Amino acid sequence: MGRDAGGTAPAVLRRGWSAHLPTILLASCMFFTGAAGLVSEYILSTVSTYILGNSIEQFSVIIALMLLMMGLAGYLQRYLSDRHLLDKFILVESSLALLAGFAPLAIYASFGYLNSHFRLIQYFFVISIGLLIGFEIPLVLRINQRYVKNLGANLASTYAFDYVGSFVGALVWTYVLLRTFPITEISFIIAGVNFAIAAVTFAYFLSRGLITYRRLTLAAVLVTVAALVYGYAQNRDWSQLLEQRFYRDPVVFSELTRYQQLALTHSSSANDYRFFINGNLQFSSVDEAIYHEHLVHPVMSLVPDRRRVLVLGGGDGLALRELLKYPRVETVTLVDIDPAIIRVATTHPVLNMLNEDAFADARVSAQPSPGVTASGERAILQQVPKRGYAGGDVPLEPVGRVEVFTVDADRFLGEVGGAWNAVVIDLPDPSSIELSKLYSREFYGKVRRVLTPGGMVALQATSPYHAKESFLAINRTLQAAGFQTLPYHDNVPSFGDWGWILAWYDAPETEIRGKLASLRSFSVPTRYLTPEVVRQALVFGKGRLETERTDISTLMYPRLLDYYRYESWRGERRAP
Incomplete structure (x- = not known):
């Protein structure tokens, strides 16, 4: 009797495992389709x-x-018959994998080659992928009905794995994929992993006839x-080929970082x-000195104490070059x-040349000091000998040092204590909600709190001609934060x-002028x-500051975001 029990138990277990295997495979499909579906939404949006x-x-x-x-797909699936549900599911997964994998490249190409039809192609992929994702859960529910007769258990296994998969997908997207791969590669990875699970499921059901x-x-x-x-x-070769369509001159360097797309072009004739x-011009080597000298030298000529300077933005090192x-x-x-x-500003030969080795000055090293961190995001750059110095010891002259914090500027001002004699703000234009908060x-107010008595701020404030309302809104916002302001302008041919704008809080405007x-x-x-x-730059045409x-x-x-998006570089059209 004991021998019979011992012989039948494994068989019962095998039958139990075999009976539940279809449900396990389908639940695994829902986990990965949940993850892939949400990441696909993120990819298209990004x-x-x-x-x-x-x-x-x-x-x-x-x-x-x-x-x-x-x-809509959830509604339309009611018109699908119960015949050949597994075949339909595999075809949905195949179509979804192909569309989701190639979508970023196709959308990118349409913007470069078929700009007038870009929206049509963009929303074709959004609509098609959304529709196919919508068919996944109903099809799995109906297939799983053969193996799980209880409706509650069927719904639980399907929806639970789908939602848990979505949660895991969001974490992997945020903390792994974005930090490791370009967006065009992420789409193929996600589509491939999801389809691999679907293919395993297909192989199982195929073997069962x-x-x-x-x-x-x-x-x-x-x-x-x-x-x-x-x-x-x-995908990387295709991306590089497509990227060139966005620029007039040949692209000599390109990198997709965690935060943005960087590109450097070169016109050999000029x-x-x-x-x-992100496709927006930051500087031209031909005329960047106009911009950066205006940004730095007026404020540095006005502050009584220059010992401590804070630069917000300016990671290209060009403003740093002037300050040093x-x-x-x-x-x-x-x-x-x-x-x-x-x-890139430290190691790329072109940027290194333009910023005159600002990150490798006698007072600066481009190598972060090990073990010196602030919330894991601070890198202090140490003093090193000037390049070409042939002596033994570093000369013991009074020199400065540069501290580099790779952290959001607003968070930096809120968390790191300190006081500075001058603040230079060289941030991109307020073209997104993330950037517009840095113009609030x-x-x-946080900038004002870190200024020493007699300290001043200089910031770029977009174009007073092409983005007049944005320029004036920045000026008003500074004044609302307790600053007195003095706007100035000049022609930078590239822009x-x-x-x-110069800003301060403890002196009359007449004194600064x-x-x-x-x-x-x-x-x-x-x-x-x-x-x-500089004195000429203080003069504006009639009505330009009104x-x-x-x-x-x-x-x-963030009212500035609306001004910038809807009224900038569009003539003098008034907002409705």
Whole structure:
């Protein structure tokens, strides 16, 4: 009797395992489809943000449209018969894998080659992928009904694994994929992993004789696998080829960081290097001195104490280059959210040449000090001998040092104590919600709190001509934060008429204007700027500083974002 029991128990276990294997495979499919579905939504939204900007709008509209399509698919599946459900599921997964894998490249290509039809192609992928994702859960529920007769248990295993998979997918997307792979590669990885599980499920049901159209579904599986493998192998070359369509001059460097797309182009005829972030021009080597000298030298000529300077943004090192000309500068603290820009500015030969080795000055080393961190995001750069110094010991002269924090500027001001004599704000234009918070009254209030008595701020403030309302809104917001302001502008050929603002809080405007009027020369060499040019920059044309608008930009109501998006570089059209 004992022998009989011992012999039948494994058989019972095997039968139990075999009976539950279809449900386990289908639950695994739902886990991975849940993860892949959510990541696909993120990918489409991110690609659209890279191309069009405004992340909130892109994520909101695209995810909402995909959810609408998922709901529509949930309704339409009622018209699918119960015949050949496994075949239908495999065809849905094959179609979804192909569309999701190639979507970023196709959308990218459409913007470069078929710009007038870009929206049509973009929303074709959004709608198609959303619709196919919407068919997954109903099909799995109906297939699993054969193996789990209890409706509650069927719903529990299907929906639970789908939602848990979505949660895991969001974590993997945020903390692994974005930090490791380009977006065009992520799409193939996600599509491939998801389809691999579906293929294993297909193989199981095929071995059980439950697939009706064996040749058709097998062909679909093999074609999908081949296409995904080939796409993954070629995606970086294709991306590089497509990227060139976005730029007039040849791309000599490109990198997709965790935060943004970096690109450097070169015109051999003009010997002009241009640096772009997310397709937006940051500087031209031909005229960047106009911009950076205006940003740095007026404020450095006005502050009574230059020992401690804070730079917010400016990771390309060009503003740092100008600041390090002043021998009395003891400490420059540079804050840029993207460590990749610091690395590229330090190591890329062109940027290194343009910023004159600003990160490898006698006072600076581009190698982060081990063990010195602040919330894991601070890197202090140590003093090193000047390049070419042939002596034994480093000369014991008073030198400054540069501290680099790769952290959000708003977070830096809120968490790191300190006081600075001058603050130079060299941030990208307020083209997104993430950037517009760095132009808010709350942000400027934090800047004011870190200024020493007599300290001043200089910031770039977009174009007073092409983005007049944005320029004036920045000025009003500074004033609302307790600053007095003095706007100025000049023509930067690459940008057009460009504006900057000086801000301070403890001196009358007449005193600042008087200092600029009496300025005879700068104490450091410049390529473009003279005191006469600075005084001329204070003069604006009739009505250029006048507006009926009185609102300011705050953290909860970033009015500046609307001005910049809807009224900038569009002539003088008034907002409705």
